[in-house]
Structure formats: C-alpha cells, structure tokens
Amino acid sequence: MGIVNVNNDSFHKDSRASSIDAAISLAEKHVTGGASFLDLGASTSKPGSSISDPTEEWERLSPVLKAIRSRFPKTHLSVDTYHSEVARKSVLEGADLINDISAGALDKNMFRTVSDLKVPYVMMHMQGTPAEMQKNPHYKNVTQEVISELVTKLQQLFQLGVSDVIVDPGFGFGKSLEHNYTLLHHLDEFKHIRVPLLVGVSRKSMVTRLLNIDASEALNATTALHMLALQKGANILRVHDCREAFEAIEVYEKYNSCG
Numbered sequence: 001m002g003i004v005n006v007n008n009d010s011f012h013k014d015s016r017a018s019s020i021d022a023a024i025s026l027a028e029k030h031v032t033g034g035a036s037f038l039d040l041g042a043s044t045s046k047p048g049s050s051i052s053d054p055t056e057e058w059e060r061l062s063p064v065l066k067a068i069r070s071r072f073p074k075t076h077l078s079v080d081t082y083h084s085e086v087a088r089k090s091v092l093e094g095a096d097l098i099n100d101i102s103a104g105a106l107d108k109n110m111f112r113t114v115s116d117l118k119v120p121y122v123m124m125h126m127q128g129t130p131a132e133m134q135k136n137p138h139y140k141n142v143t144q145e146v147i148s149e150l151v152t153k154l155q156q157l158f159q160l161g162v163s164d165v166i167v168d169p170g171f172g173f174g175k176s177l178e179h180n181y182t183l184l185h186h187l188d189e190f191k192h193i194r195v196p197l198l199v200g201v202s203r204k205s206m207v208t209r210l211l212n213i214d215a216s217e218a219l220n221a222t223t224a225l226h227m228l229a230l231q232k233g234a235n236i237l238r239v240h241d242c243r244e245a246f247e248a249i250e251v252y253e254k255y256n257s258c259g
Contacts, residue, residue, distance in 0.1 A: 001037035001078065001198070001238040002030025006064045023064045024071055031075055034246030038072065039099055039238060040065055041080035051106065054083040061086065062093065069094035078122065082106040084113035091117045097166075101126055101173060103153050111153075115160040122166045122198055123157070125150055127174025134174070142179045143186040146170070151193060166236065168198040172205055180206040184225070187232035199229040200238035202245075223248050 004026050006017055017023035027038050042061035043052035061079065069077060079090040082102040087110065090098070097120040104110040105126070114121045125146045127137050139145050150167050157165055169190065171180050180201075190197050201207070203218040211221060219241055226237055226245055230252045239245040 001039050001236055002027070002033070002035035002242045003202070003238060003240050004030070004038055004040050004064075004068070006040060006042040006060045017064070020063055020067045024067055027068050027072060027075075030242040031072055033242030033244075034249075035075070035242040037076045037078050037097075037236070038068060039078040039080050040068065040095075041099075042086075043081070052083070054085045057081065057083060058086050058089055061090065065090060065093050065095065082110065084109040087113055088117065091119055096120070097122060099168075100124065101170070103150070104156075111157055111160055111162070114157070115162050120164040120166060121157065121162060122168055123150065123153060124168035124173065124198075124200075125170035137174045137176050137179060139179060142175065142182050143189055146183065147190060147193065154193065154195065166196045166198050167193055168200060168238075171199070171201050177206055177209055180204075184228060184232065187229060187234065191233050196235040197233055198236040198238055199226075199234040201225045201229065202237075202239040202241070219244060227252060 004017055004023055006023060008018060017026050030038060040061060042057045065077070065079065076096045077094065078097045078099045079087065079095045080099045080101070081087055081090065082100050084107045087098045098114055099122040100110055101124045103123040103125060146169050154165060154167070167190065169183050169187070171183065175183065187197070187199070202222050203215040207213070207218045207221040207225065208215055222241070223244055226239070226248045229237065230249065237245050237249070
C-alpha cells in the first residue's frame with residue numbers, strides 16, 4: 001500500500017503531493033514499484049496535530065482522488081480519513097476502501113457509514129487523539145490491550161453487517177518506543193483475530209528515535225522492520241517506498257517457498 005499525502009505537513013516530505021500532477025507522479029511511482037493499493041490522505045495525523053476540518057480535507061482530497069481514479073482504474077484506492085462525511089464522498093467518487101486511524105472513535109457515524117457503503121474498512125488502534133497520543137502512552141500489556149480493543153470493535157462492526165475488515169495495530173499512535181517493539185515482537189498473536197493484518201512502520205519514530213536519524217534516512221531500517229513484520233504475519237505493508245518493500249516481499253516469499 002503506497003502512501004500519497006495531499007497535504008504539506010506529513011512527517012515524511014517525500015510522501016507529500018502539493019498538486020494533482022505531483023500526486024499522479026507519486027502514485028505512478030508506487031504502482032510501478034509494485035503497489036496493489038494507494039492510500040490517499042488529505043490531513044496529517046502526526047503526533048501533536050489537531051483534528052482536521054472535514055470540509056477542508058475533502059476540498060484537498062477530491063480533485064486528487066478523481067484524477068488518480070481515472071489514471072489508475074485497476075489499482076485499489078484507499079482513503080485515509082476518520083471523518084464519515086469524507087468516507088462517504090470518497091466512495092461515491094471511486095474509492096475502494098476506507099482507512100480509519102481512530103477505529104471509529106473520532107466520528108461516531110463511521111461504523112454505520114462503512115456498513116451503508118459496503119466497502120472494506122481498515123481499523124487502526126490509537127490510544128487518545130493525535131494531539132496528545134504521544135504525551136504519556138500507558139499499557140499494562142500493550143499487545144493484549146490492543147488486540148482486545150480491536151476485537152471489541154470488530155464485533156461491533158460484524159453486528160452492523162461489516163465483514164470485510166482489516167486491522168492495524170497502530171505503530172506510533174499512542175505507543176512508546178518500547179510499546180512499538182513489543183507489539184512487533186508479538187505481532188503473530190494478531191492471527192487469532194482472523195482478519196487481514198496491515199502494518200504501517202515506514203520511516204516512523206520507532207526507527208528515527210532509536211537510531212537518532214531523520215525520516216529521510218530511515219529506508220534501510222524500515223526494510224528491516226518490514227521483513228520482521230512479514231515473518232510475524234503481516235498481510236499488507238503500508239509504505240512510503242513501494243519498490244523496496246516489494247523486493248522485501250519477493251525475498252520473503254522465495255525464502256518461505258524453499259522450506
């Protein structure tokens with residue numbers, strides 16, 4: 001899943017597209033690099049950011065979504081939003097799935113909207129809100145608590161008739177450095193949820209803080225994390241660098257085929 005950010009403040013500058021042409025160029029780079037999905041986002045969710053305005057978010061997203069849908073008709077388009085209003089408009093304009101970092105917590109209408117739209121839904125775990133999630137994240141057992149909260153919400157979705165759900169542990173969203181690596185170490189426990197698992201660790205602080213580097217320098221360590229995530233059962237990698245991630249997947253699959 002290749003990341004296309006239609007804003008000017010996402011943490012990795014190379015994922016930002018300030019124009020339709022730039023967004024198409026980035027999308028093409030991802031698709032050529034092996035992406036099966038493109039994840040379009042028009043508001044930042046980096047630590048310290050405030051809740052976005054849905055009207056402004058849609059104004060940024062709409063022309064890019066239309067252009068990319070037209071240019072890449074066979075690529076699955078995901079829209080990264082926690083606003084049900086933006087989710088509904090996106091699907092009407094051709095989006096195939098919704099990626100919600102809040103698992104419905106930031107918009108009480110999201111679960112019902114996804115049910116009405118009948119599209120796949122990526123549900124991510126986040127403790128708190130982007131504005132304050134990294135101030136003092138606390139868990140007694142991070143892996144079990146994240147799984148428990150996702151399962152509870154999964155049951156709510158099933159009751160609404162939503163059966164096509166992908167879960168995301170939410171690396172970097174309300175988790176300390178230790179929490180992130182503990183989650184990664186125990187990632188195989190998410191198989192008990194029995195739905196596809198998406199992992200987003202690309203160039204995040206669990207690399208940059210550990211190694212004291214900038215996001216622009218984090219590709220090598222990100223690839224190492226991707227291989228670990230694949231070994232632990234990740235089904236989808238959400239990435240900034242599709243060619244490198246696709247190569248890691250090919251190496252992993254070849255390795256497994258020779259067991």
